[in-house]
Amino acid sequence: MDTGSPRTITWGDFAQLEPELARFGANLLTKAPAYLATVRRSGAPRVRPVTPIFTADGLFLFMEPTSPKGKDLLAQGWFSLHNGVPDNAGSGGEFCVEGRGLPVDDPALWSQVADAASYTPLDRYILFEFRLIEARCHGYGDVPLPSTRRWSVDR
Numbered sequence: 001m002d003t004g005s006p007r008t009i010t011w012g013d014f015a016q017l018e019p020e021l022a023r024f025g026a027n028l029l030t031k032a033p034a035y036l037a038t039v040r041r042s043g044a045p046r047v048r049p050v051t052p053i054f055t056a057d058g059l060f061l062f063m064e065p066t067s068p069k070g071k072d073l074l075a076q077g078w079f080s081l082h083n084g085v086p087d088n089a090g091s092g093g094e095f096c097v098e099g100r101g102l103p104v105d106d107p108a109l110w111s112q113v114a115d116a117a118s119y120t121p122l123d124r125y126i127l128f129e130f131r132l133i134e135a136r137c138h139g140y141g142d143v144p145l146p147s148t149r150r151w152s153v154d155r
Contacts, residue, residue: 007153008099008131011059020146024137025095026054028083030118036061037080038072038101046072052081052130053117059097059132060104060113062125073101073128081130093139099132 015022028034033049040046048069053060059081063070073079082096104110104127114121121127136150 006133008133009153010057010129010131011054012057014132014135014151018135018146018148018151021135021137021148021151024093024146025083025097025135028093028095029081029097030054031083031092033084035082035084036069037082038069039076039078040068040072041075049084050081051118053113055113055116058113059130060116061101061128061130062113062117062121063128065124065126067126070126070128074103077101079130089142090138090140091142093137093143093145095135095137097130097132097135099130099134101128101130103127104129 011022029052032051034052035047036050037045037047046069050061053062077100078098079101080096080098083094085094086092104113110127113127132153134150134152137145138149139145
């Protein structure tokens with residue numbers, strides 16, 4: 001993974017800094033589906049539906065150990081996570097976070113995140129934590145938006 005990465009923060013730290021934006025985003029990202037974009041070794045993008053998991057401290061994702069998106073995260077690290085929208089009008093608003101996906105090797109943390117999941121992760125699943133560089137939201141008049149609509153770790 002690239003060692004010249006920009007500074008990132010955990011979801012928990014982001015939620016303390018921007019609680020209204022974090023609540024808005026977590027609400028949208030937990031309504032299936034959310035979409036994860038990663039970068040292949042070739043530089044081409046890859047997008048897949050996912051089920052993100054929020055804890056008080058972090059934003060996580062379980063996946064199969066053979067998952068191409070996991071290989072992308074291990075090789076490149078970059079991700080973007082966006083909520084699904086239910087119609088062409090973008091009803092309910094949009095939320096997106098970007099940053100770095102980091103593998104989690106701590107069995108205690110794996111168990112804690114498994115307990116927070118809306119499904120039962122299989123023992124073979126690997127876990128990634130998503131650390132944030134940027135978050136933003138957008139709406140089309142049908143939803144009240146947070147007072148902060150764009151946040152960056154380097155603000």
